[in-house]
Amino acid sequence: xxVPILKQGPFLIATIQAALSDAELQALxxxxxxxxxxxxxxxxxxxxxAMDVLDSFATRxxxxxxxxxxLRGAKTVIVGVQPGVAFAMxxxxxxxxxxxxxxxxxxxxxxxxxxxxxx
Amino acid sequence: xxxxxxxxRIAEQExxxxxxxxxxxxHYDDVINQLMQRVAALPELxxxxxxxxPEELAAQRDRGKERLRSAIEEGHWDDYFAASKADxxxxxxxxxxxxxWTPLLFEFRIAVTERLLEAYRDEPESxxxxxxxxxxxxxxxxAVLGQAYLEEKExxxxxxxxxxRELATPILSVRPGLLILPLIGVIDSQRAAQITEDLLxxxxxxxxxxxxxxxxxxxxxxxxxxxxxxxxxxxAGLMGxxxxxxxxxxxxxxxxxxxxxxxxxxxxxxxxxSAIEYADRVLLGDLNGHAAATxxxxxx
Amino acid sequence: xxxxxxxxVRLESDILAARQHGREVAEQxxxxxxxxxxxxxxISEVARNIVxxxxxxxxxxxxxxxxxxGIEIVARDDGPxxxxxxxxxxxxYSTVASLGLGLPGARRLMDEFTIESxxxxxxxxxxxxxxxxxxV
Numbered sequence: 001x002x003v004p005i006l007k008q009g010p011f012l013i014a015t016i017q018a019a020l021s022d023a024e025l026q027a028l029x030x031x032x033x034x035x036x037x038x039x040x041x042x043x044x045x046x047x048x049x050a051m052d053v054l055d056s057f058a059t060r061x062x063x064x065x066x067x068x069x070x071l072r073g074a075k076t077v078i079v080g081v082q083p084g085v086a087f088a089m090x091x092x093x094x095x096x097x098x099x100x101x102x103x104x105x106x107x108x109x110x111x112x113x114x115x116x117x118x119x
Numbered sequence: 120x121x122x123x124x125x126x127x128r129i130a131e132q133e134x135x136x137x138x139x140x141x142x143x144x145x146h147y148d149d150v151i152n153q154l155m156q157r158v159a160a161l162p163e164l165x166x167x168x169x170x171x172x173p174e175e176l177a178a179q180r181d182r183g184k185e186r187l188r189s190a191i192e193e194g195h196w197d198d199y200f201a202a203s204k205a206d207x208x209x210x211x212x213x214x215x216x217x218x219x220w221t222p223l224l225f226e227f228r229i230a231v232t233e234r235l236l237e238a239y240r241d242e243p244e245s246x247x248x249x250x251x252x253x254x255x256x257x258x259x260x261x262a263v264l265g266q267a268y269l270e271e272k273e274x275x276x277x278x279x280x281x282x283x284r285e286l287a288t289p290i291l292s293v294r295p296g297l298l299i300l301p302l303i304g305v306i307d308s309q310r311a312a313q314i315t316e317d318l319l320x321x322x323x324x325x326x327x328x329x330x331x332x333x334x335x336x337x338x339x340x341x342x343x344x345x346x347x348x349x350x351x352x353x354x355a356g357l358m359g360x361x362x363x364x365x366x367x368x369x370x371x372x373x374x375x376x377x378x379x380x381x382x383x384x385x386x387x388x389x390x391x392x393s394a395i396e397y398a399d400r401v402l403l404g405d406l407n408g409h410a411a412a413t414x415x416x417x418x419x
Numbered sequence: 420x421x422x423x424x425x426x427x428v429r430l431e432s433d434i435l436a437a438r439q440h441g442r443e444v445a446e447q448x449x450x451x452x453x454x455x456x457x458x459x460x461x462i463s464e465v466a467r468n469i470v471x472x473x474x475x476x477x478x479x480x481x482x483x484x485x486x487x488x489g490i491e492i493v494a495r496d497d498g499p500x501x502x503x504x505x506x507x508x509x510x511x512y513s514t515v516a517s518l519g520l521g522l523p524g525a526r527r528l529m530d531e532f533t534i535e536s537x538x539x540x541x542x543x544x545x546x547x548x549x550x551x552x553x554x555v
Contacts, residue, residue, distance in 0.1 A: 019434075055463040083354075086358050087315060087453045088460040089357060090357070091350065092525070095357070103360070107328070108359075
């Protein structure tokens with residue numbers, strides 16, 4: 001599994017290092033789904049800080065992963081969207097609607113813990 | 120500098136200029152004093168001249184007299200008008216308004232005309248010629264000075280515009296997690312993109328979770344600005360920060376409604392204080408920021 | 420003389436190569452931070468379009484120096500072609516579930532964008548972006 005997944009209490013943290021192929025994203029989705037079920041995970045943080053491009057394919061894939069995890073009982077937070085990447089996504093008309101976002105890992109975990117953003 | 124037509128006009132009136140100078144030379148200091156009294160009633164100009172010592176003022180007066188003499192008697196008009204041009208530029212650089220210095224030229228004509236009428240009371244031909252020369256002098260000096268003033272003023276304004284454009288986007292970090300971005304002036308597409316970039320970078324640097332963009336200082340909010348605000352808000356959202364736009368005047372609000380802005384795409388609030396209050400609630404996390412701004416407010 | 424690199428695009432890994440190369444060229448041309456992301460994303464979209472719908476093609480990346488500095492990306496494929504280009508350029512249009520926003524999205528990122536497609540003859544997309552300069 002090319003994406004490292006860490007367990008932090010009731011949460012899982014997946015750190016995507018670089019652009020993932022179709023197959024790799026499918027594998028990530030399957031792995032997270034399986035682990036969420038196994039650990040009865042409430043929340044998953046997906047860190048995209050290392051991704052320098054989030055195109056329509058990647059965005060769609062993230063949304064699919066979040067939907068699948070939601071059906072499995074876990075909330076997903078996307079963290080680490082780079083400023084340039086956020087700008088590009090918005091210019092294109094892409095959004096992560098329905099997905100929670102936070103600036104970084106700490107913020108993401110706080111969001112999952114409190115159900116709202118940390119102070 | 121005077122154009123061909125003006126130079127021709129001056130050349131034709133050699134006699135007239137000599138008649139003019141004969142009188143003006145005699146009364147030069149008086150005329151200047153009269154002008155100075157007029158200046159005292161023109162606050163902008165008075166401020167400019169008060170910066171000079173009496174010696175400097177006297178020296179300036181003497182130089183001016185010599186320049187005019189040299190022009191009329193020896194034909195050195197270029198030097199004379201070069202000084203007019205310099206004056207025009209100086210007034211523009213000093214920030215004088217157009218009406219600050221024009222009364223001075225009018226006063227000049229009046230002062231010299233009075234003395235010409237007195238001196239050539241019994242010499243109608245000399246009177247006619249000298250008055251005509253005075254008119255020419257006044258017209259050409261006005262045109263040269265005015266042109267220099269306008270050109271310098273445009274240059275000053277261009278410089279100011281460049282300076283405004285080059286100003287770094289003012290991003291204020293008022294408390295942990297909260298950024299305030301006061302937008303001022305006309306925002307063109309290029310500046311808008313720069314502002315968005317700077318703000319997103321600021322969100323990373325300050326780890327902001329709430330941003331208030333105040334548009335009180337933006338004169339006209341059109342669809343381009345509105346779209347940029349929406350894009351900025353959405354991009355900030357992707358980075359976990361909630362954006363509130365404050366300072367939306369009634370006029371701007373009407374414009375936004377008319378261009379079809381979907382109110383769900385932008386959290387707008389009337390004033391900065393309210394926006395900061397909403398932002399605080401986001402930071403304290405007691406309400407989802409978006410819901411707070413768009414939920415119906417009970418009457419205060 | 421503009422420098423042009425041609426990259427063959429057939430597999431998914433070629434998408435990554437194309438956009439990384441595009442980013443490098445854009446950096447050389449003098450594009451700043453967020454423009455690099457815009458250009459890389461636009462290349463990603465058109466490259467993916469080739470891989471998913473055309474089965475193969477090429478991407479040509481050129482430096483432009485036409486009085487001002489810029490970058491040109493040509494995405495050419497010999498696929499089945501788009502039946503109705505106008506329809507395809509509308510947001511949300513999709514022949515296959517995965518088409519989605521690709522081309523209209525890419526257009527919004529670039530300064531110039533043209534697309535030519537003939538059924539049975541493939542598709543050519545030409546995109547250009549210019550380095551932002553401060554007006555004098």
